[in-house]
Structure formats: structure tokens, C-alpha cells
Amino acid sequence: MKKTPHTKSNGVSAKTGEPRRTDTSPRTSRPAKPGLTGAKPAQPTKPGSGSAKHDTAKPRRAETKTAPGRSSTQANAARRPTKPAPAKLPAQAEGAKPRRVGTKLTRLLSLNVAAPKAATPAAARHQTETISHANWLLYCRPGFEQDCAQEAVAQARSQRPVLAEQPEITANSGYAVVTLNEQALSYRELIFARQLIRLHHTIDQLPERDRLTPILAAILALPGNFSALWLEVPDTNDGKTLSAFIRRFQPLLEDALRERGRLTADAGSEKLPRLHIFFTDKSSALIGTSDPYNSAAAIMGIVRQSMPGEAPSRSTLKLAEAIEVFLDKSEQTRLLRAGMTAVDLGAAPGGWTWQMVRRGIRVTAVDNGDMKGAMAKNPLVEHLKQDGFKYAPRKTVDWLICDMVEKPAKVAELIGTWFTSGWCRNAIFNLKLPMKQRVQALDGALGGIKSRLDMEGISYKMTAKQLYHDREEVTVFLSRTKNR
Ligand SMILES: C[S@@+](CC[C@H](N)C(=O)[O-])C[C@H]1O[C@@H](n2cnc3c(N)ncnc32)[C@H](O)[C@@H]1O
Numbered sequence: 007m008k009k010t011p012h013t014k015s016n017g018v019s020a021k022t023g024e025p026r027r028t029d030t031s032p033r034t035s036r037p038a039k040p041g042l043t044g045a046k047p048a049q050p051t052k053p054g055s056g057s058a059k060h061d062t063a064k065p066r067r068a069e070t071k072t073a074p075g076r077s078s079t080q081a082n083a084a085r086r087p088t089k090p091a092p093a094k095l096p097a098q099a100e101g102a103k104p105r106r107v108g109t110k111l112t113r114l115l116s117l118n119v120a121a122p123k124a125a126t127p128a129a130a131r132h133q134t135e136t137i138s139h140a141n142w143l144l145y146c147r148p149g150f151e152q153d154c155a156q157e158a159v160a161q162a163r164s165q166r167p168v169l170a171e172q173p174e175i176t177a178n179s180g181y182a183v184v185t186l187n188e189q190a191l192s193y194r195e196l197i198f199a200r201q202l203i204r205l206h207h208t209i210d211q212l213p214e215r216d217r218l219t220p221i222l223a224a225i226l227a228l229p230g231n232f233s234a235l236w237l238e239v240p241d242t243n244d245g246k247t248l249s250a251f252i253r254r255f256q257p258l259l260e261d262a263l264r265e266r267g268r269l270t271a272d273a274g275s276e277k278l279p280r281l282h283i284f285f286t287d288k289s290s291a292l293i294g295t296s297d298p299y300n301s302a303a304a305i306m307g308i309v310r311q312s313m314p315g316e317a318p319s320r321s322t323l324k325l326a327e328a329i330e331v332f333l334d335k336s337e338q339t340r341l342l343r344a345g346m347t348a349v350d351l352g353a354a355p356g357g358w359t360w361q362m363v364r365r366g367i368r369v370t371a372v373d374n375g376d377m378k379g380a381m382a383k384n385p386l387v388e389h390l391k392q393d394g395f396k397y398a399p400r401k402t403v404d405w406l407i408c409d410m411v412e413k414p415a416k417v418a419e420l421i422g423t424w425f426t427s428g429w430c431r432n433a434i435f436n437l438k439l440p441m442k443q444r445v446q447a448l449d450g451a452l453g454g455i456k457s458r459l460d461m462e463g464i465s466y467k468m469t470a471k472q473l474y475h476d477r478e479e480v481t482v483f484l485s486r487t488k489n490r
Pocket of ligand 1: 318319320321322351352353354355356357358359372373374375392393394395409410411
């Protein structure tokens with residue numbers, strides 16, 4: 007007999023993925039749900055200005071805790087009037103006649119299931135919305151939602167006019183939803199997006215007793231099969247509280263999809279889209295798919311690294327991640343070989359140097375600070391107590407790595423000098439972002455490097471990403487390629 011997800015008996019509810027209640031005490035109210043909608047309004051910016059004001063307000067969740075003794079329905083009703091105005095993305099008007107698409111995510115979506123009625127059974131009371139435009143779900147570092155959405159909209163706008171209004175974002179939520187016409191987004195060219203997902207459904211008000219049925223129905227309405235099922239949550243403290251819940255829910259949904267042949271591990275299946283269920287809380291799920299050739303191959307878009315015991319600083323994780331993200335396996339083998347040479351500007355205490363040394367690469371470590379631990383006396387390391395902006399190598403080196411804390415424009419100018427002077431072949435460097443006008447500062451720095459290299463007729467490849475281990479910064483890979 008076929009096993010159905012409803013017949014599991016492991017102390018976990020087959021429908022909800024939560025442990026079965028065995029006690030008879032009254033249920034405590036559910037944690038407050040953060041809206042899919044915005045917190046504090048962001049200042050609209052001029053179209054194309056590239057600048058953005060960043061909302062540093064705490065997420066609304068803190069204000070919306072269910073008061074003890076109140077039901078979540080009561081709490082929901084009480085929450086409604088306090089809903090702040092949505093944070094909007096810059097309005098786009100160029101060429102296109104502005105379309106009234108609404109200011110809320112819900113208004114951008116065409117509703118295909120009637121709004122819940124009070125008397126409907128809990129299992130049927132969910133609300134499923136089908137997207138009518140192309141909606142994209144992007145994960146990002148919390149606090150960078152505006153940058154992430156702004157950048158995606160700018161990329162889309164470079165192809166054709168974008169919709170007049172954009173969905174709101176929630177400050178510090180760790181994700182953004184962008185609604186486009188027919189533009190295609192390129193994951194590789196997005197700096198702030200950790201993951202790029204085509205969003206197909208949002209399901210709100212999932213019934214506590216049966217989350218599986220509405221989620222499964224929404225998935226089954228999608229065409230085609232999937233290579234993987236990734237249940238994900240925002241990279242926030244609130245998101246972390248959902249980890250146990252998604253771990254329990256994963257096998258239930260996975261079994262249901264496998265039974266229906268929609269999740270497959272057949273040869274060649276790695277080319278199929280991945281299925282993402284993104285829980286913003288236990289009652290709201292965003293359902294989307296990612297193209298394996300246009301997305302991050304890591305759950306939640308996070309390329310995790312384990313801290314090597316010998317490395318002198320946690321910064322080492324940043325370079326380890328950069329190498330994994332920017333270089334494919336063959337490039338790692340070809341470009342990072344024993345016997346090569348590197349200069350590390352701003353090297354102390356030695357986490358980045360350690361990554362090079364462990365690959366047998368000889369490093370000139372430039373920093374007035376001290377190198378520590380294993381990097382203080384390694385025969386492959388020469389430590390120079392000098393100003394990194396004044397140092398010039400005697401011979402071309404294979405690698406420049408640079409993690410100096412300086413203005414992005416100043417670091418960019420230095421990088422331009424290294425490449426136009428032929429001092430290095432490849433570089434990985436970090437740009438520390440200012441608190442305000444981050445996208446503008448970044449565009450200026452990267453644009454400055456590009457125009458210098460273009461002017462000199464140098465062929466190159468440049469990729470930038472805000473890595474998981476980056477904070478208020480982004481990491482850039484720049485490599486000289488053969489001139490045609
Ligand atoms: C974030 S730390 C680098 C950490 C290092 N990448 C690691 O993995 O251990 C920044 C370093 O840049 C150095 N620094 C800042 N300005 C510098 C300059 N003008 N010349 C050389 N080093 C500089 C600081 O002394 C500091 O050690």
C-alpha cells in the first residue's frame with residue numbers, strides 16, 4: 007500500500023510538521039506574524055540616482071507580539087491599525103505608462119482563492135494567491151533589502167521599462183520581492199542577492215493543523231518536475247526560530263512530492279528547477295523555483311565555511327568563501343597553485359594570508375599590525391610593516407588580496423593602479439561600504455576600475471558579491487584575461 011503523508015506516526019503531525027500535542031492544557035497563542043508588507047517607509051529616491059536611504063528601524067515583529075491571554079485573532083485585529091506605510095522602491099516611469107499595481111504585495115497578485123470566511127473549516131481557510139506578473143524573490147543580508155531590490159530593478163530597467171510601482175520591502179527581513187514585466191534577472195550580476203527565485207505563489211494564513219494540503223496544492227499547480235526541495239527561512243533571528251519547524255516539515259512534503267513523481271533524482275535531473283518554500287513565519291509560505299544555471303547552489307544562498315583551527319582570524323572565512331563562490335573547481339586548481347606568489351595588503355593578523363599559504367602560495371604580507379599565530383613565523387610569509395597604499399612589488403605577482411579598511415573609492419583606485427601597472431594577474435579585494443548611499447559608492451568604485459581597465463585596453467573578468475561572511479562590505483574578484 008502506498009504510504010501517505012497523513013499516516014506517519016512518529017510523534018510529529020503529518021500535516022503540520024510539528025510535534026503532536028499530547029497535553030490538554032490550553033494552547034498558547036502563536037507568535038506574532040511579521041507582515042509580508044513593509045515597515046518604516048524608505049525615502050523614495052530619484053530614478054536612476056542609485057542612492058537609497060536605508061531604514062535602520064527594528065523589524066515590526068517586535069511591536070506585534072501577541073499579548074498574553076489574547077488569541078492571535080484578537081492580536082491580529084489589534085495589529086492592523088498600527089501597520090506602517092509601506093517602504094517603496096524608487097518609482098520608475100521611463101517610457102512606460104504608469105500602471106496601477108497597488109502598493110501592497112497582495113495587490114500585485116491576482117487572487118484565485120476567495121478570501122477566508124469566518125465559518126470555513128480551518129484547513130480551507132488559507133489564502134492562495136497566484137502571481138500575475140513575474141515576481142522575483144531575492145534573499146539578502148538583513149539590512150540590505152533596499153540595496154538588493156534597488157539593484158535588481160536597475161538591472162531590469164537596463165533591459166526595458168519596469169513597472170511603475172514596486173512591492174514594498176520589510177526592513178531587516180533578509181529578503182525582497184521585486185515585480186517585473188518580462189525582464190530576466192541575472193544572478194551572477196547581482197551583488198546583494200544571495201539567491202534568485204522566480205516566485206509563483208504566496209500562501210498566507212496557513213492553517214496550523216494542516217499546512218501540508220495548501221502548500222502541496224500550490225506546488226502541484228506548477229508545471230514540470232523539480233530536482234530538489236529546499237525549505238528555507240530568512241537569515242534573521244526570527245528565521246532561526248523556524249529551523250526546527252522546517253526540519254520536521256521537510257520530509258513530509260518531500261515524501262508527498264516523490265510519491266507524485268514531482269521530485270526526482272533521475273540522471274539529468276540536476277538541470278531541472280529547484281523548488282523553494284520560503285517560510286517568513288509558520289503561517290506564511292512563498293513558493294518559487296530557481297534555475298540551477300542562474301542562482302546560488304546553496305540552501306538559503308549561504309555558502310557555509312567551517313573555521314580552520316589554525317587560521318589567525320575569522321576573516322579567513324571571507325576569503326575561503328570568495329574562492330568557492332568566484333572560482334569554479336577548475337579555476338581553483340589552475341589559479342591557486344603551490345609555488346605561486348601573492349601580496350596581501352592589510353594582512354594582519356593573517357586570516358587571508360593563511361588561505362594562500364595553505365595552498366603553498368608564497369605571500370608578502372603588508373601591514374603595520376602584527377601577524378599572529380601560525381602566520382607570524384611561516385617560511386612562506388614575508389611580513390612588511392609598510393603602508394599598503396605605497397607598496398609596489400618588484401615583479402608581477404599571481405595574486406593581490408586586499409582587506410584594508412578604507413573608503414571604497416580609494417581601494418578601487420589602488421586596484422586600478424595594480425592592474426594597469428601589470429603588478430598582478432588576479433585579485434580578490436574587499437570594499438567596505440559606507441552606511442549611506444552604499445549602492446552609489448559601490449557603483450562609483452567598480453565603475454572607476456572598469457573605465458581605467460577599458461581605457462588601457464585590458465581584458466578582464468570582474469564579479470562582485472556580498473558574501474555570507476561579509477558584513478557592511480562586498481568582495482570582488484578581478485582577473486586579467488587574454489587580450490583578443
Ligand atoms: C580587516 S583587517 C584585515 C584582516 C585580515 N584580512 C585577516 O584575515 O586577518 C584590516 C587590516 O588592514 C590594515 N590596514 C589598514 N590600513 C592600512 C594601510 N594603509 N596599509 C597597510 N595595512 C593597513 C589594518 O592594520 C588591519 O590589520
